[in-house]
Amino acid sequence: MLNSEEKKLIVKIAKLYYFEAWTQEKIAVKFGISRPAVSKLLQKGRDEGVVEILIHDDTLETGELEKEIEAAFDLKQTIVVPTRDLKQELVYSTVGKAAAGFVLKAMKQAERIGVSWGTTLYHVVKEFPFEKKENLKIVPLVGGMGNDKVEIHSNQIAYELSKKMGVKCESLYAPAVVETEELRDKIVELPNISSVLEEGKQIDLALVGIGNPFAMSTMEQIGYLNQEVLQQLKALNAVADINSRFIDQDGALCNHPINNKVIGMELEHLKAVKLVIAIAVGLHKVDSILAALKGKYVHVLITDEPTASSLAAKLK
Template sequence: MQKIVDDSRLIVKCCKLYYEENYTQNEIASILGVSRPTVSRLLKEGKETGIVRIEIINPLRNNFESLERKIEKLFGMKEVIIVEDEADDRLQTIQVAKAAAEYLMRIVKPGNTIGVSMGNTVKCIANYIANPGKLNLTFVPFIGGVGQSQREIHPNEIITDLARAFGGSFKLLHAPAVVSNENIRKEILKETSIKEVLDYAKLCNIGLVGVGSPTDPASSMMSSGYFNLYDTSNLDKAGAIGDICLRFYDIEGNTDRFEFNKRVVGIEMEALKRIETMIGVACGEKKVMAIIGALHSKLINVLVTNYSSATAISDYAEQR
């Protein structure tokens, strides 16, 4: 039988029928008098030789896909989602929260358990959950309650909002987020009700956490009431660059050097690293170094942030 896949005229005719006139491969096989596998090979040859060029036109105003993929590769991330820059901090927080809500609705599966920390951006996510359907989700806090200054960023408040938005259930953690020393923490963790909730948190399929910055007086961490400017100054001198679930880490993501971490009532860091999908949400210039430390720590494997922050993260990694 004559070899026909090198017949340029036939390749062009096959490609025109398929791409311009929308015939199926079976229909083209009948028209040309060849087998369907031969049609498939002709179409492949058309692409490989440049007879057919496929161009993808992104309808979005800005295409951040290249930068997203770059950061994913640099830090070994599962996914990076970048949103437009906004001039106003409040609007920037809303844009990141919306993107995080969309991602959460995309990946969540029926019966999932979702762990949540504190944070202003994390708090906003529930506002943008729409028509989730019946998923039978359970929400659980990763840490105890923060100070009295801002009740709305209390983890129990946040999971209640998310459970309401998804029509799911929740478990509350009735414990302080921070105690005065490690021994008190150990005793608190022996309490059955507290132990049960934190053990349940280890079963989470998804984690949703904010990324804090100890050098930002306006951060949720400062709003918690557990810290003052003197504390944050000392943390800065010790090399603290950020926190997740009130556990501090340095620029390389190391958490062991900070004694404060031993006073936090919440899920252990190693347990967080075992959760399949850990979503970190953070934006703004003051959070860039904290995000870099979080990426190094491997406490998160999904990042939602804004364009300027993502650019700074990429530049930092390349300079290293």
């Protein structure tokens, strides 16, 4: 049985050790005792119930979600990142870190990696480790110019990822969407544009985001979508955009002029890529992810736990 003074000491030591990550040596110096004495007090705290260590094992639940989604859409892999107890601002970075680790392993055989754009991909690259690579090139899959949200543009994501690995990258110096189909046709014929688009067709691995045009849409925020276009897309049952092209709930390309004004990889070419990894976060993207999976644009899905749970619920 602990007396009150001994219990107070154990509480102080346990807080420093478990909450503030102090070493036992540092704690020993602070309290003027030996390191083995610190170890014994920590053990006594556990034995007497002063300290309880809880390990939340999410692997069983997330593993079942992964299997369910993989089986439903014949995916090569699904990664569900446990985010249940995280604050919203930490969800993107946590998923980004998990995605970065997966991509690092998946890219071993790749010579060209294509990257789309968006907030989620920005966080993947931000969390990507510095690891020197050779014989690798990063290619942007869609245009992106202007001063708004530059950090999430395809060119910037390609550049930042190339810096992390010390490799070359291309740049697609064109907007993602232009005013007319005629202008788009002229721009894609320019040598410096057509060469990058052609390289995009040769990639081994693609990293893409999945957007919802009607909720937290970056394309709307930047100005590529106005209310008139959004209403037209809604009438066509559009629920998602991939590489700035819009698809309906069954994954089919929407018959809307905006899809013919995009400067970037066509979705039919995306389907020809050996490995397409989609990273998407948030409950507002559940229907968008579902459409992308139905359309067979994705081989690997990486998402957060609540989104995966809602997606799985729609399969029942």
